[in-house]
Amino acid sequence: xxxxxxxxxxxxxxxxxxxxxxxxxxxxxxxxxxxxxxxxxxxxxxxxxxxxxxxxxxxxxxxxxxxxxxxxxxxxxxxxxxxxxxxxxxxxxxxxxxxxxxxxxxxxxxxxxxxxxxxxxxxxxxxxxxxxxxxxxxxxxxxxxxxxxxxxxxxxxxxxxxxxxxxxxxxxxxxxxxxxxxxxxxxxxxxxxxxxxxxxxxxxxxxxxxxxxxxxxxxxxxxxxxxxxxxxxxxxxxxxxxxxxxxxxxxxxxxxxxxxxxxxxxxxxxxxxxxxxxxxxxxxxxxxxxxxxxxxxxxxxxxxxxxxxxxxxxxxxxxxxxxxxxxxxxxxxxxxxxxxxxxxxxxxxxxxxxxxxxxxxxxxxxxxxxxxxxxxxxxxxxxxxxxxxxxxxxxxxxxxxxxxxxxxxxxxxxx
Numbered sequence: 001x002x003x004x005x006x007x008x009x010x011x012x013x014x015x016x017x018x019x020x021x022x023x024x025x026x027x028x029x030x031x032x033x034x035x036x037x038x039x040x041x042x043x044x045x046x047x048x049x050x051x052x053x054x055x056x057x058x059x060x061x062x063x064x065x066x067x068x069x070x071x072x073x074x075x076x077x078x079x080x081x082x083x084x085x086x087x088x089x090x091x092x093x094x095x096x097x098x099x100x101x102x103x104x105x106x107x108x109x110x111x112x113x114x115x116x117x118x119x120x121x122x123x124x125x126x127x128x129x130x131x132x133x134x135x136x137x138x139x140x141x142x143x144x145x146x147x148x149x150x151x152x153x154x155x156x157x158x159x160x161x162x163x164x165x166x167x168x169x170x171x172x173x174x175x176x177x178x179x180x181x182x183x184x185x186x187x188x189x190x191x192x193x194x195x196x197x198x199x200x201x202x203x204x205x206x207x208x209x210x211x212x213x214x215x216x217x218x219x220x221x222x223x224x225x226x227x228x229x230x231x232x233x234x235x236x237x238x239x240x241x242x243x244x245x246x247x248x249x250x251x252x253x254x255x256x257x258x259x260x261x262x263x264x265x266x267x268x269x270x271x272x273x274x275x276x277x278x279x280x281x282x283x284x285x286x287x288x289x290x291x292x293x294x295x296x297x298x299x300x301x302x303x304x305x306x307x308x309x310x311x312x313x314x315x316x317x318x319x320x321x322x323x324x325x326x327x328x329x330x331x332x333x334x335x336x337x338x339x340x341x342x343x344x345x346x347x348x349x350x351x352x353x354x355x356x357x358x359x360x361x362x363x364x365x366x367x368x369x370x371x372x373x374x375x376x377x378x379x380x381x382x383x384x385x386x387x388x389x390x391x392x393x394x395x396x397x398x399x400x401x402x403x404x405x406x407x408x409x410x411x412x413x414x415x
Contacts, residue, residue: 003382004031006063006074007188007368008056008177010168012041012211013234013327015055017063018365019071019385022373027356028192028366032069034062035361043230044081044212046167053174060175072384073178075368077185078125080214080228082164087130088116091152101134101143101151113155122159125182130154130222156223158184180383181372186216186226188367191374192357193325193350194218201319204343206305207364208328210234215305217314225314229304233328236297243293244285245277255329260291261298262334295338298329302342321346327361 009016019032036058040051064071090113094101114127132140134148143151160182172179189207190199202219209232217225240251254274260266271284322345324330330349339347352359357366 003373004069004385005369005372006071006180006383006385007183007365007372008060008074008076008172009185009188009362009365009368010041010046010052010056010077010171011038011209011364012044012232014038014210014361015052015059016362016365017056017059017074018362018369019063019067019069019383020366020369021382022370026374028370028373030356030358030366032063032065032067033358033362033365034059034064034066035359036062040171042211044079044209044228045164046171049167049171049174052171056171056175056177060177069385069387071177072386073180074172074383075180075183075372076168076172077188077364077368078158078160078165078168078182079185079212080216080226081212081230082161083125083184083226084119084122084159085223085226086116086118086157086159087154088113088157089152089154091133091150094148094151099147099149101146101148103144105151106132106144106153109151109153110155113153114157116157118157118159121162123162123165124157125160125165126158126184128156128158128187128223130156178384183368183371184223184226185364186214186223188371189214189325189364190216190218190223191367191370192352192363193367194323195320196221198320198323202317203320204305204309204318204322204345206302206322206324206326206339208232208301208324208326208330210328213301213305213326213328215308217309217312217318219316219318225309225312227308227312229301229308231297231301231304233326236294236329239293239297240290241277244274244289246274246283246285247277250275254285254290255294258287258290258294259332260287260334261294261329261332262337263288263291263295265334266291294329294332295334298332298335299338299342302339306342318345321348323348323350325350325352325360325363331360 004021007018015038017034020028020030023029036055038055040048092109131154132143133152199218199221205216207214211232212228214228237252241248269288276283336347352363
């Protein structure tokens with residue numbers, strides 16, 4: 001069994017905490033889970049630190065109670081609205097005995113890769129190797145132990161908005177948690193929603209959340225593109241509320257109750273009694289009125305995602321098509337047909353239960369656990385936890401991947 005990892009997913013509508021570890025079958029054993037509504041985040045941006053901290057505390061307390069653990073630190077997500085993904089290639093000469101590449105050589109190379117110009121309002125929060133190249137031979141996953149004269153690396157540099165990162169740090173700190181590291185949300189979510197074959201063939205992952213929708217492109221097992229639009233499931237609820245003149249809570253209720261995003265799928269266009277916006281009287285609305293509003297907004301979300309892809313210049317085939325995930329509206333019947341209409345590609349809904357995730361809303365937090373466990377499997381980089389009153393035993397990071405993560409965590413906290 002690996003180290004215990006704690007993943008915290010701060011979303012627009014909820015905060016989810018998962019305490020887990022990777023088992024020998026490369027699946028997550030969930031030890032504890034918690035979820036709480038969140039009102040301190042709008043469109044993926046923290047606007048109320050105290051409120052967000054309270055949501056983190058609540059979800060954490062639930063997970064701690066189930067796992068019978070006390071948590072002192074955790075990994076947390078950072079979403080597409082806050083980050084820039086930069087590509088870079090760097091190289092060093094190997095001068096050691098017998099020209100053998102050591103872990104220190106790789107660490108030095110990745111440190112060098114982080115020395116790139118970035119916008120003034122951003123800071124580097126992660127450097128992700130895409131491939132290593134030894135004397136011209138590419139697609140090397142781990143060059144340690146190989147012999148060579150020149151070592152190169154293609155890397156993805158994740159740069160986050162300084163203010164956004166600071167607000168995440170402050171929210172976690174007020175919830176009593178230190179940050180073990182920031183994990184790009186697309187990488188975390190993909191761990192539990194995409195298969196290795198899909199990442200290899202080429203796939204578009206669309207994650208519809210409450211306030212934002214993330215769109216990611218993977219090919220050859222690498223993240224090629226990542227961006228977000230400030231539209232999600234909450235906007236659908238708001239559309240229903242405004243369009244039918246009913247309270248927001250009532251709009252969310254009937255959106256979930258009908259679970260439809262395509263008018264052609266309506267079998268019984270019945271009248272439904274709802275509360276009027278004044279909340280002191282009732283009125284009736286037709287199912288078709290609700291579904292028409294949902295369909296229009298979902299189609300717009302997919303169209304905006306398509307426009308982002310076109311502007312990005314991402315070319316080539318997407319053999320694995322489109323995978324939809326997120327709790328915003330991906331659960332509704334008809335979203336697959338709408339996505340197919342926009343992208344003209346095969347579409348499927350991510351099955352979180354196959355990955356051992358009880359609820360769709362827990363996918364990103366669980367993905368953080370799996371991503372960190374996989375990324376650091378050569379060493380030990382767990383979260384700080386203790387049982388009852390026993391002294392916390394957090395092992396020192398070992399192995400090159402663990403050392404790299406520790407370096408960038410140290411860099412992050414000194415900026």
